[in-house]
Amino acid sequence: MSDPRFDLFVIGGGSGGVRAARLAAKQGARVALAEAGRLGGTCVNLGCIPKKIYSYAAHHAAAFEEAAALGWHFDTAPQFDWARLQQRRADEVARLNAVYARLLSEAGVTVYPARARVEATQTVRVGEARVHAERVLVAAGSAPYTPELEGAKLAITSNELFDLQPFPSRLVIIGAGYIGCEFASIFSGLGARVTVLYRGDLPLDGFDHDLRRFAAQALAGKGITLRPGTPVGAIERAGGALQVRLANGGEPVPADAVLLATGRRPATAGLGLDTVGVALSETGAVQVDAEFRTSLPWLYAIGDVIGRQALTPVALMQAAALVDRLYGCPGRARREMHEEHEVPTAVFCDPPIGSVGLTEQAARERHDAVAVYRSEFRSLRHAVAGSDERALIKLVVDKTTDRVLGLHMMAPEAPEIVQGFAVALKAGATKALFDSTVAVHPTLAEEVVLMRDEVCKGGSSVA
Numbered sequence: 001m002s003d004p005r006f007d008l009f010v011i012g013g014g015s016g017g018v019r020a021a022r023l024a025a026k027q028g029a030r031v032a033l034a035e036a037g038r039l040g041g042t043c044v045n046l047g048c049i050p051k052k053i054y055s056y057a058a059h060h061a062a063a064f065e066e067a068a069a070l071g072w073h074f075d076t077a078p079q080f081d082w083a084r085l086q087q088r089r090a091d092e093v094a095r096l097n098a099v100y101a102r103l104l105s106e107a108g109v110t111v112y113p114a115r116a117r118v119e120a121t122q123t124v125r126v127g128e129a130r131v132h133a134e135r136v137l138v139a140a141g142s143a144p145y146t147p148e149l150e151g152a153k154l155a156i157t158s159n160e161l162f163d164l165q166p167f168p169s170r171l172v173i174i175g176a177g178y179i180g181c182e183f184a185s186i187f188s189g190l191g192a193r194v195t196v197l198y199r200g201d202l203p204l205d206g207f208d209h210d211l212r213r214f215a216a217q218a219l220a221g222k223g224i225t226l227r228p229g230t231p232v233g234a235i236e237r238a239g240g241a242l243q244v245r246l247a248n249g250g251e252p253v254p255a256d257a258v259l260l261a262t263g264r265r266p267a268t269a270g271l272g273l274d275t276v277g278v279a280l281s282e283t284g285a286v287q288v289d290a291e292f293r294t295s296l297p298w299l300y301a302i303g304d305v306i307g308r309q310a311l312t313p314v315a316l317m318q319a320a321a322l323v324d325r326l327y328g329c330p331g332r333a334r335r336e337m338h339e340e341h342e343v344p345t346a347v348f349c350d351p352p353i354g355s356v357g358l359t360e361q362a363a364r365e366r367h368d369a370v371a372v373y374r375s376e377f378r379s380l381r382h383a384v385a386g387s388d389e390r391a392l393i394k395l396v397v398d399k400t401t402d403r404v405l406g407l408h409m410m411a412p413e414a415p416e417i418v419q420g421f422a423v424a425l426k427a428g429a430t431k432a433l434f435d436s437t438v439a440v441h442p443t444l445a446e447e448v449v450l451m452r453d454e455v456c457k458g459g460s461s462v463a
């Protein structure tokens with residue numbers, strides 16, 4: 001029997017790969033997809049979705065306290081059951097795996113539940129089969145990066161965290177990026193004593209400096225121990241538990257579990273890309289142009305594997321843009337991928353962060369005159385519940401054009417609020433337009449359209 005032939009062969013059934021396969025099949029292309037693990041990829045199985053489920057659970061710790069302040073009483077203290085949360089998460093992930101399988105099947109995509117490797121020009125080896133395709137799309141995602149560190153094998157990554165047993169009373173997290181901050185809040189909320197060790201002076205590299213400072217205070221205010229400027233020397237066994245030895249010689253930090261949250265790298269190892277001579281970056285990212293073409297005319301790549309912004313909606317948008325270009329109807333508008341700074345993003349720590357557009361620092365580098373509006377306050381909900389939790393909302397404006405360049409928030413529901421304002425920023429809304437928008441009262445979000453006093457230059461929020 002001759003080898004199967006397709007128009008498009010997709011390697012990886014995660015956010016980007018599934019979207020590309022379905023859209024291309026709907027346009028009439030003969031499409032196959034290989035997935036070595038579970039359909040849905042990182043986001044569904046080991047990322048956004050299970051993380052958000054755990055985050056919902058963690059937020060209840062504060063909600064119970066608030067409830068008590070608002071007149072509720074419980075005859076017994078609420079008890080948390082880690083195994084039950086894990087099971088609920090596993091059930092939901094399994095449901096989503098089935099949804100993805102159904103969507104692919106309904107679109108007519110042939111799914112190979114196996115690891116794929118590029119073997120030669122327009123040829124892929126998948127399990128025992130050899131398959132030919134006019135085009136091959138690499139959407140293989142990324143994997144946790146483990147730094148050279150003595151005892152690193154004793155630590156876990158976010159991949160293992162979801163099924164960790166038993167629940168760690170003391171969790172030490174190395175790295176204070178997205179994953180470090182999100183899991184610090186989750187495990188702290190669920191009752192662990194959490195310590196975050198990081199090299200820099202503030203968490204969340206790349207975010208607005210003022211927001212980062214505020215975030216450090218907010219996380220510490222929730223009982224998380226933050227240790228900036230603390231490089232790690234080694235992870236070692238200590239009695240029945242672990243300890244993290246510090247490179248600066250400080251007292252070792254005891255732990256029941258150590259989480260490496262030190263970034264992710266494109267998952268290009270073993271894909272056979274070297275055999276066909278595709279250009280990779282130093283970190284292993286597949287090099288593509290603005291239209292996701294590699295150095296070979298039949299090979300494309302999208303998502304985390306190209307080493308740009310590692311976010312699900314980015315992979316989804318890249319998939320749509322690519323398929324529109326390759327298989328779209330003539331005359332119909334093509335979707336395009338945005339400029340990176342237009343991508344809204346959230347960190348689901350507690351309180352959560354929502355951010356879109358330029359940070360104050362980036363705005364000052366690119367624009368002659370920048371105005372900053374900043375509001376830090378205690379929300380009605382927290383005031384009435386007797387909580388000290390504060391919210392930060394910050395607008396960055398180009399003074400020359402009055403255009404709002406950035407919105408950065410750390411507040412309850414910040415990700416939900418920022419999603420809406422991202423449309424306004426993309427549409428080029430001015431500060432005057434924000435000012436002329438009627439507020440919704442009483443809300444936290446109304447503050448975004450009520451800020452009138454520019455932070456005076458001497459009092460700039462940038463350190």
Ligand SMILES: Cc1cc2nc3c(=O)[nH]c(=O)nc-3n(C[C@H](O)[C@H](O)[C@H](O)COP(=O)(O)OP(=O)(O)OC[C@H]3O[C@@H](n4cnc5c(N)ncnc54)[C@H](O)[C@@H]3O)c2cc1C
Nearest residue numbers: 012014015016036041042043047116141303304310311312
């Ligand atoms: C803990 C965590 C939380 C996150 N939270 C968020 C969030 O809240 N919001 C957000 O936007 N993003 C979040 N992300 C990032 C998001 O998950 C990724 O950006 C997104 O999944 C990337 O999609 P992708 O299609 O590029 O890769 P993936 O979704 O990783 O899919 C790649 C797939 O390819 C498969 N594969 C790899 N090699 C092969 C091969 N040779 N053959 C066959 N199959 C192969 C893998 O098994 C995997 O299923 C999170 C990530 C992590 C780790």
Ligand SMILES: NC(=O)c1ccc[n+]([C@@H]2O[C@H](COP(=O)([O-])OP(=O)(O)OC[C@H]3O[C@@H](n4cnc5c(N)ncnc54)[C@H](O)[C@@H]3O)[C@@H](O)[C@H]2O)c1
Nearest residue numbers: 147175176177178179180261262263264310311346347348
């Ligand atoms: N809410 C979301 O959208 C979300 C959530 C989780 C992950 N993600 C995506 O996944 C990516 C990976 O997340 P992440 O938190 O692992 O990466 P990150 O890049 O956000 O943070 C990595 C952290 O590790 C530190 N680090 C790097 N190398 C180190 C070393 N050798 N020793 C000590 N510290 C080191 C960095 O200084 C930084 O604090 C994110 O960049 C993001 O794109 C998104």
